[in-house]
Amino acid sequence: MLIQKNKIFFLSIPLILSWIFFSCGDGNGAREEILYWSSNNTQEIEFADHLVKQWNELNPELTPIRFQPVPEGRSSEEIILAAVVGKTTPDIYSNIWQGDVEAYAQAGVLIPFDTLKGFNEFIYERCDSAVIEEIRSQDGHIYQIPWKINPIMLIYNKNIIKEIGLGKPPRTYKEFFNACELYTKDTNGDGYVDQWFGYSEVLVTWWQRFFDFYPLYLAASGGAPLIKDNKAVFNNKYALQVLYFLRTLYEKKYFAQERLSAKIDVFLSEVIATRFVGPWEIIHAEKFKPKGFEYDYTTIPVPDDFSGPVYTYGDPKNIVIFNTCKDPQLAWGFIRTMITKESDLKLLELTNQVPRRKNIDIESPFVEYFEANPKMGAFAKQSKFVRGTDTSPVLKEIFDIISQEYEACVIFSVKSPEEALRDAENAVNLLFLK
Amino acid sequence: MKKGLTPYLLVSPYLLHFFVFIAFPVVFSVVLTFHKWNIIAPMEYTGLNNYIRLFQDKLFLKSILNTLIFLLIHIPLQIVVALFLAEILNQKIKLRGFFRAAFFLPVVVSGVVVTILWEQLFGFDTGLLNRLLVTIGFGKVGWLVDPKVAMSSIAIMATWKNVGLYIVLFLVGLQTVPKHYYEAADLEGATHWQKFFKITLPMINPTIFLVVILSTIGGFSLFIEPYILTGGGPLNSTLSAVLYIYKQGFFYYHMGYSATLGLFFAVIILAVVVIQRKFIEGDS
Numbered sequence: 201m202l203i204q205k206n207k208i209f210f211l212s213i214p215l216i217l218s219w220i221f222f223s224c225g226d227g228n229g230a231r232e233e234i235l236y237w238s239s240n241n242t243q244e245i246e247f248a249d250h251l252v253k254q255w256n257e258l259n260p261e262l263t264p265i266r267f268q269p270v271p272e273g274r275s276s277e278e279i280i281l282a283a284v285v286g287k288t289t290p291d292i293y294s295n296i297w298q299g300d301v302e303a304y305a306q307a308g309v310l311i312p313f314d315t316l317k318g319f320n321e322f323i324y325e326r327c328d329s330a331v332i333e334e335i336r337s338q339d340g341h342i343y344q345i346p347w348k349i350n351p352i353m354l355i356y357n358k359n360i361i362k363e364i365g366l367g368k369p370p371r372t373y374k375e376f377f378n379a380c381e382l383y384t385k386d387t388n389g390d391g392y393v394d395q396w397f398g399y400s401e402v403l404v405t406w407w408q409r410f411f412d413f414y415p416l417y418l419a420a421s422g423g424a425p426l427i428k429d430n431k432a433v434f435n436n437k438y439a440l441q442v443l444y445f446l447r448t449l450y451e452k453k454y455f456a457q458e459r460l461s462a463k464i465d466v467f468l469s470e471v472i473a474t475r476f477v478g479p480w481e482i483i484h485a486e487k488f489k490p491k492g493f494e495y496d497y498t499t500i501p502v503p504d505d506f507s508g509p510v511y512t513y514g515d516p517k518n519i520v521i522f523n524t525c526k527d528p529q530l531a532w533g534f535i536r537t538m539i540t541k542e543s544d545l546k547l548l549e550l551t552n553q554v555p556r557r558k559n560i561d562i563e564s565p566f567v568e569y570f571e572a573n574p575k576m577g578a579f580a581k582q583s584k585f586v587r588g589t590d591t592s593p594v595l596k597e598i599f600d601i602i603s604q605e606y607e608a609c610v611i612f613s614v615k616s617p618e619e620a621l622r623d624a625e626n627a628v629n630l631l632f633l634k
Numbered sequence: 635m636k637k638g639l640t641p642y643l644l645v646s647p648y649l650l651h652f653f654v655f656i657a658f659p660v661v662f663s664v665v666l667t668f669h670k671w672n673i674i675a676p677m678e679y680t681g682l683n684n685y686i687r688l689f690q691d692k693l694f695l696k697s698i699l700n701t702l703i704f705l706l707i708h709i710p711l712q713i714v715v716a717l718f719l720a721e722i723l724n725q726k727i728k729l730r731g732f733f734r735a736a737f738f739l740p741v742v743v744s745g746v747v748v749t750i751l752w753e754q755l756f757g758f759d760t761g762l763l764n765r766l767l768v769t770i771g772f773g774k775v776g777w778l779v780d781p782k783v784a785m786s787s788i789a790i791m792a793t794w795k796n797v798g799l800y801i802v803l804f805l806v807g808l809q810t811v812p813k814h815y816y817e818a819a820d821l822e823g824a825t826h827w828q829k830f831f832k833i834t835l836p837m838i839n840p841t842i843f844l845v846v847i848l849s850t851i852g853g854f855s856l857f858i859e860p861y862i863l864t865g866g867g868p869l870n871s872t873l874s875a876v877l878y879i880y881k882q883g884f885f886y887y888h889m890g891y892s893a894t895l896g897l898f899f900a901v902i903i904l905a906v907v908v909i910q911r912k913f914i915e916g917d918s
Contacts, residue, residue: 458758
């Protein structure tokens with residue numbers, strides 16, 4: 201009998217230890233500080249460090265803010281997800297991708313900003329109504345503060361544009377094809393093209409479409425959504441024009457069908473003349489460009505009959521407060537200091553990322569900054585015409601579906617643009633039915 | 635009493651490991667198959683929905699077919715190449731020790747490193763293999779960009795990576811073949827090929843079966859190569875079953891569905907291994 205009891209006791213040890221092990225992550229204990237996670241790139245760490253020190257010095261009577269970069273991992277998105285699951289989220293997180301917010305909002309792990317004192321007056325001062333509608337959740341609340349954008353534009357090699365006899369970079373599809381025709385070449389005469397006018401990553405990974413299909417779609421449509429009221433609305437003439445445009449680029453070998461990203465920098469080594477990228481390329485290009493290399497940015501190409509402002513994808517990163525925060529009002533007070541004019545200028549100077557605030561291209565002190573940094577000026581002008589992502593908890597799946605159809609239609613031409621759009625539309629609508 | 639407690643105390647670390655890392659995940663996975671769960675929101679009971687979806691999922695079927703195609707290319711290639719090299723390395727050749735070590739080297743190199751290396755070889759325009767082909771007068775091959783070729787390219791790479799291990803197994807097999815069989819065959823005037831097919835192959839049959847089983851199990855878990863090289867493309871031609879399960883789980887956080895796919899796939903592997911085992915037992 202005693203042995204039987206001992207058996208039960210010892211067999212229960214692993215179970216008890218397992219229970220302790222799985223309980224470890226439940227970090228809801230009282231915290232005598234507000235924890236802020238920033239992005240882990242050097243410039244943003246410097247920015248966050250500066251702000252937190254300043255806040256703690258100016259507000260010694262308040263709960264202190266502690267800052268740390270988001271822990272290392274394969275991606276910050278995965279780290280945040282793990283923190284949400286383990287209930288070890290920080291109080292404040294800056295740098296959350298706008299497309300992720302809706303899923304977290306629906307899971308109830310975010311604090312709605314519009315319930316905090318002073319937010320509603322603030323947001324209308326910072327952003328225009330289109331941006332506010334873009335960030336509004338499906339339940340009508342606002343769970344994020346628009347912080348910064350990295351608009352996707354067309355970077356081009358100025359020397360090549362001159363060499364091929366063009367006075368300015370291509371603006372329309374027709375001009376783009378013409379430039380492609382002039383630059384695309386088989387330089388070593390082996391019968392295969394080895395110099396292309398442009399390049400876009402051919403992988404089907406969903407977010408790759410932020411650098412080709414999506415900005416081109418926003419440009420062609422004047423910023424139209426992909427989905428509305430849980431229904432696909434992208435099967436339209438704009439998406440069709442974009443797919444035909446992209447398909448032609450691959451059919452005529454104007455764009456490389458293989459991955460060039462694993463090799464040398466194809467833009468700086470003039471293997472390609474253009475690319476769809478954001479302002480982050482400036483720091484890289486300035487550091488590594490060969491002598492005499494000149495480049496600039498222009499808007500995304502548009503259909504030949506297009507008129508009006510050219511929109512693009514803004515790759516917005518925002519600020520959220522998680523519901524593990526004991527004092528959301530205080531956290532909001534700190535966040536307000538992160539997005540003052542002075543802080544936004546500091547962010548711009550340190551990181552080359554554009555604060556998402558209205559009139560940034562005409563208001564001081566930003567104007568002076570853009571005059572001193574003309575390449576960034578292109579992004580300031582573009583910042584009025586950017587879109588983020590549509591509000592949906594299944595955005596990644598939507599982009600994955602589009603990406604699969606993109607591959608079949610654009611890269612391999614095994615589906616017509618009409619078929620690809622119809623199939624993508626049906627698959628996305630099915631997603632909402634599940 | 636003290637004596638009675640000690641064994642349980644000694645096995646408790648293993649039991650802890652077993653419950654935490656084996657029993658709990660297995661049971662939890664089975665529970666998950668009846669739920670919809672995206673990790674951040676509470677689990678939602680969905681009955682047999684995940685199983686119904688599985689049988690309607692054409693992409694999962696394609697991923698299983700892709701895995702089988704990979705196995706059909708990889709296993710014969712692996713056996714032929716490993717046996718050929720083992721046969722050479724079993725002879726008294728110069729630098730035999732060096733070659734044995736060299737062929738084994740890729741086995742101990744990280745799969746990620748090997749994959750990145752082969753990406754440089756497989757490049758369409760700038761890859762070394764295509765440069766070589768063009769130099770000797772052939773056309774370029776779309777190693778990773780042609781949907782008809784991509785899975786074969788991955789099979790070639792996987793063979794290169796693993797062949798060293800199977801060479802070792804074959805070497806052990808070859809060295810157990812009694813020498814007097816060959817001596818007798820020599821007296822009868824048998825050719826080299828006759829000796830190989832009539833003596834060597836039948837004698838190393840158990841090793842061949844071992845290699846088939848190990849390659850099958852390893853091949854079913856094909857993941858790193860398509861994940862890094864192609865992402866499952868082009869046109870899902872290299873989307874393996876494990877990669878698809880991973881994508882469902884860790885790209886889209888369809889944990890319930892991913893667990894269902896995993897469970898179903900585990901049953902398939904089990905069935906294949908059981909059939910192979912029956913076959914081997916019957917043969918022996």
